Amino acid sequence: MEKQELKGKEIKLMKGNEALAEAAIRAGLDAYFGYPITPQSEVMEYLTEQIPVRRGLVLQAESEVASINMIYGAAGAGARVMTSSSSPGMSLMQEGISYIASAQLPCLLVNVMRGGPGLGTIQPSQGDYFQAVKGGGHGDYKLFTLAPSTVQEMVDFVFEGFRMAEKYRNPALILADGALGQMMEKVELPAEGEFPHVIPDWATTGKKAGRKQNVITSLFIQPEKMEQINIDLQAKYKAMESEVKSESINTEDADVILVAFGLVARICMKAAELAREKGIKVGVIRPITLFPFPTEVLNTTADRVKKFLVVEMNAGQMVEDVRLSINGKADVQFYGRMGGMIPDPEEILTKLESMMK
Amino acid sequence: MAIKGTIIIDTELCKGCELCVLACPQKGLVLSDKINLKGYRVVELYMDNCTGCVNCALVCPDSAITVYREKKAQAV
Amino acid sequence: MEQFLINPDCMVYDNHPVTLTGEPYHYCPGCGHGVIHKVLMEVVRDLGIQEEVIGVAPVGCSVFAYHYMNVDMQEAAHGRASAVATAIKRVRPQNYVFSYQGDGDLAAIGTAETIHTVNRGENILMVFVNNAIYGMTGGQMAPTSLLGMKTSTSPYGRDAASMGNPIKITELLAQLPGAYYVARHAVHTPNAVRKLSKAFKNAFEYQKLNRGTCFIEVVSNCPSGWKMSPVQSIDWIEKNMLPMFPLGDIKVPDPKTGNPVMVKNN
Ligand SMILES: Cc1ncc(C[n+]2csc(CCOP(=O)(O)OP(=O)(O)O)c2C)c(N)n1
Ligand code: SF4
Numbered sequence A: 001m002e003k004q005e006l007k008g009k010e011i012k013l014m015k016g017n018e019a020l021a022e023a024a025i026r027a028g029l030d031a032y033f034g035y036p037i038t039p040q041s042e043v044m045e046y047l048t049e050q051i052p053v054r055r056g057l058v059l060q061a062e063s064e065v066a067s068i069n070m071i072y073g074a075a076g077a078g079a080r081v082m083t084s085s086s087s088p089g090m091s092l093m094q095e096g097i098s099y100i101a102s103a104q105l106p107c108l109l110v111n112v113m114r115g116g117p118g119l120g121t122i123q124p125s126q127g128d129y130f131q132a133v134k135g136g137g138h139g140d141y142k143l144f145t146l147a148p149s150t151v152q153e154m155v156d157f158v159f160e161g162f163r164m165a166e167k168y169r170n171p172a173l174i175l176a177d178g179a180l181g182q183m184m185e186k187v188e189l190p191a192e193g194e195f196p197h198v199i200p201d202w203a204t205t206g207k208k209a210g211r212k213q214n215v216i217t218s219l220f221i222q223p224e225k226m227e228q229i230n231i232d233l234q235a236k237y238k239a240m241e242s243e244v245k246s247e248s249i250n251t252e253d254a255d256v257i258l259v260a261f262g263l264v265a266r267i268c269m270k271a272a273e274l275a276r277e278k279g280i281k282v283g284v285i286r287p288i289t290l291f292p293f294p295t296e297v298l299n300t301t302a303d304r305v306k307k308f309l310v311v312e313m314n315a316g317q318m319v320e321d322v323r324l325s326i327n328g329k330a331d332v333q334f335y336g337r338m339g340g341m342i343p344d345p346e347e348i349l350t351k352l353e354s355m356m357k
Numbered sequence B: 001m002a003i004k005g006t007i008i009i010d011t012e013l014c015k016g017c018e019l020c021v022l023a024c025p026q027k028g029l030v031l032s033d034k035i036n037l038k039g040y041r042v043v044e045l046y047m048d049n050c051t052g053c054v055n056c057a058l059v060c061p062d063s064a065i066t067v068y069r070e071k072k073a074q075a076v
Numbered sequence C: 001m002e003q004f005l006i007n008p009d010c011m012v013y014d015n016h017p018v019t020l021t022g023e024p025y026h027y028c029p030g031c032g033h034g035v036i037h038k039v040l041m042e043v044v045r046d047l048g049i050q051e052e053v054i055g056v057a058p059v060g061c062s063v064f065a066y067h068y069m070n071v072d073m074q075e076a077a078h079g080r081a082s083a084v085a086t087a088i089k090r091v092r093p094q095n096y097v098f099s100y101q102g103d104g105d106l107a108a109i110g111t112a113e114t115i116h117t118v119n120r121g122e123n124i125l126m127v128f129v130n131n132a133i134y135g136m137t138g139g140q141m142a143p144t145s146l147l148g149m150k151t152s153t154s155p156y157g158r159d160a161a162s163m164g165n166p167i168k169i170t171e172l173l174a175q176l177p178g179a180y181y182v183a184r185h186a187v188h189t190p191n192a193v194r195k196l197s198k199a200f201k202n203a204f205e206y207q208k209l210n211r212g213t214c215f216i217e218v219v220s221n222c223p224s225g226w227k228m229s230p231v232q233s234i235d236w237i238e239k240n241m242l243p244m245f246p247l248g249d250i251k252v253p254d255p256k257t258g259n260p261v262m263v264k265n266n
């Protein structure tokens, strides 16, 4: 196969999953390991088509268990690596993710969520919020979690995810949903080859004379040592808090704030517009990083605004973190749809109207 | 005349498993009464008939044995 | 003793190869893992490839293999060593990569990874330590435990009807086109150890050819799990393990064509 030249900056109309895959190649992805699952199979399909004529390697594993452990191996050997899956596949990966977090290996994980529990539905959902930000696997660990709400962010967060993963030696997660994966939007793609990656000195590359052996492990059998590792991890998660990101729209004069992430945040923006036409002053806060969570913004906004409505495509998961952030300063209500149903702006408006009575 | 050899046993590594005793064709090794710092009874070479065949070292799971053998030129 | 022989010139067996860290093993007295670690690392020393080797340790008694083997290593999740090794070799094809796994790790929880790694013909060496028991967790039945064998989870003996038969995964894997060199060896006698050493050497040399997976089963002992003395365990290997798990080459490259062929009688 003839290798193509590096791609320059480009503006294109692309599907979310494909834009993410294209961004990964442009971000200097060394290796992708994955297993097909709807609604994100296009990621691997795109990569298996592009990578042979461009750069990197792609391998279809025998399961998500294998692919996450391949991520462990390749990341431990110093490569820039990514896997993607959807909800049931992510569940299968959790043991491996816990190992990766403990061994402090940088990598990018992508969950294009579908409705559950169980085999559930292939329609979009946000039902894996808890799994993403509260551990998912065993032990005390965190994933740097980014929640895109546009196809452009599917692109940008690939770069941001790798940047954070490598800066903190920690797995990063893009938590998207099935609708974002399928949606077509115009995106600006950064030029390829401008995001350099150096093989870290801790990676297993062969023990050169003059250096000690490099070992990648998550086993620290003495409790004193294991506690120290935990203390170090917690300090790292604390440091990550400085990277928190959120977006506040029309919150200055608002009487009620909608809080939502991902695709639902966009629906909430539309609902806020409709509400303002009816004279209800609605603002929107969109957490962009789910871990670290924008606690500060929510808490200070609650000094002034006394009503919050959290909207999610689940039974009420992020709402718990919003309540913790606001800590009783304001009334926090919840509106959710489940099982692959997407709320529309009108039903959110109806809920807002009932809150303002 | 048989080739001469000898071995050194790192008795702090020895766990007294006796696999070397089993493997020695000269029957030159024996579990002694000596006890090392970890509390294991250790093996020793008690006969002067070692040929340096390395059998004992090969099967020793704890890498406790070094083997020496006279060079061909030295053999009379 | 022959004191005059004790000089570097006459040393014919060095118990401290540079490829071992020198840390004393935590294994029980007489445990085969120690011999296998040592032989593997002696071969790495003899081939002069210490700087190029990357190993993968399993979950099992040899979980701390990297404390002893003085090469770069990764410790994999239970059963996943071959997936980890696959990825390392794929991103660093210039390195020699090996995985090291017990029977529970490789032939029970990790069976899918094992089969698919060999089926893809990953250019790695897979070392499979068959001691017919779960050593680390205290002597439970393994996929390779013999019929009638008493373990802590088969206290009345392994019964084929309810617990299945011991699995000969090595023979199974040899059937796959991705398998380039498949052999079964042991560590119960000096000659068995010599043959194992030769097999490891072959396997690393074949890895340079990029022709497929080298898979070496090592029939080993677990005196603690088998509840017998180390010396008795050697006899038990001979009498009970070897009839079920016969030693020798199973699939080897044809000297003329270089293509892997099944060895007769296997
Ligand atoms: C997911 C998971 N399940 C179970 C265990 C517990 N476990 C640790 S080692 C082991 C069996 C090891 O047996 P084997 O692979 O034969 O190695 P040996 O100790 O005999 O060398 C088990 C079941 C684990 N660590 N992880
Ligand atoms: S084989 Fe090694 S550990 Fe066992 S008794 Fe002999 S010297 Fe000691």
Ligand code: SF4
Binding pocket: B005, B006, B007, B023, B024, B025, B026, B027, B028, B029, B045, B049, B050, B051, B052, B053, B054, B055, B056, B057, B067
């Ligand atoms: S080198 Fe050979 S003869 Fe000498 S003690 Fe060891 S096994 Fe016996």
Ligand code: SF4
Binding pocket: C026, C027, C028, C030, C031, C032, C033, C061, C131, C135, C136, C221, C222, C223, C224, C225
């Ligand atoms: S339990 Fe068995 S396999 Fe584990 S160290 Fe002891 S003898 Fe070896």
Ligand SMILES: [Mg+2]
Binding pocket: C102, C103, C104, C129, C130, C131, C132, C133, C134, C135, C142
């Ligand atoms: Mg075992």
